[in-house]
Amino acid sequence: MPRDQAAALIRAAFAGRRFAYAPYSHFAVGAALLAKDGRVFTGCNIENAGYTPTNCAERTALFKAVSEGVTEFSAIAVVGSLQGKRNELPTGPCGVCRQALFEFTGPDLVVLMAKSEDDYIETTLGALLPYGFGPKNLEIDPSRPND
Ligand code: THU
Numbered sequence: 001m002p003r004d005q006a007a008a009l010i011r012a013a014f015a016g017r018r019f020a021y022a023p024y025s026h027f028a029v030g031a032a033l034l035a036k037d038g039r040v041f042t043g044c045n046i047e048n049a050g051y052t053p054t055n056c057a058e059r060t061a062l063f064k065a066v067s068e069g070v071t072e073f074s075a076i077a078v079v080g081s082l083q084g085k086r087n088e089l090p091t092g093p094c095g096v097c098r099q100a101l102f103e104f105t106g107p108d109l110v111v112l113m114a115k116s117e118d119d120y121i122e123t124t125l126g127a128l129l130p131y132g133f134g135p136k137n138l139e140i141d142p143s144r145p146n147d
Contacts, residue, residue: 001075001110007117009034013077016042016057022083023047029057029080029091033065036072041065045080058097066104071143075110076101077120090114090121098129104142106134 009032017030022045029045043061047054055063058078065073080091090113093101101109107126114120126132135142 001112001122003118006075006077006112006120006122009040009075009077010079010112010114010117010120012040012042013057013079013112013114016044016061017079018044020044020057020083021046024049024051024054026083027080028083029078031057031061031079032077033058033061033073034075034077035065035070036074037070039065039070041068041070056094056097058093059100062097062100062104071104073101073105073109075112077112077114079114087115092128098125099132101125102129102132102134106136107132 012032013030016032017028020028022028024047031043033041041061041064043057045057078091078093081087092113102125105125107124109125111123111125112120
């Protein structure tokens, strides 16, 4: 995607990261999900004393969008690092988030794993989750789930 558009989405992911609730791992993550209608949904990770209820930033953004009726997306930016530190490694969506995103986007979603607005890896969900299993396998259209 064009570099200025990528930079804007990464900036939104950093904005989302400010709200990360990560008192256990101290690893703060932000995501920004670009819908096909141009809207951007941000998310942060939300941890839990019970550990397993923890929600990743990517799924927070995805669930915000879907719960508001938006189900078509073109790109997601992800940023993550230990609180107060810059990240050495790019943060990619975890396996669960890859599967959750695949449900709505299939392989074409552009994924930006960013260290800064101009230092990022651009890939696709299809590259991160090859041969993903999705609604097409079950002959379901995810944009019309209630038909
Ligand atoms: N985390 C995310 O939010 N997204 C990712 O892509 C990787 C991991 C969160 C989950 C947990 O709160 C913390 O980062 C450490 O795993």
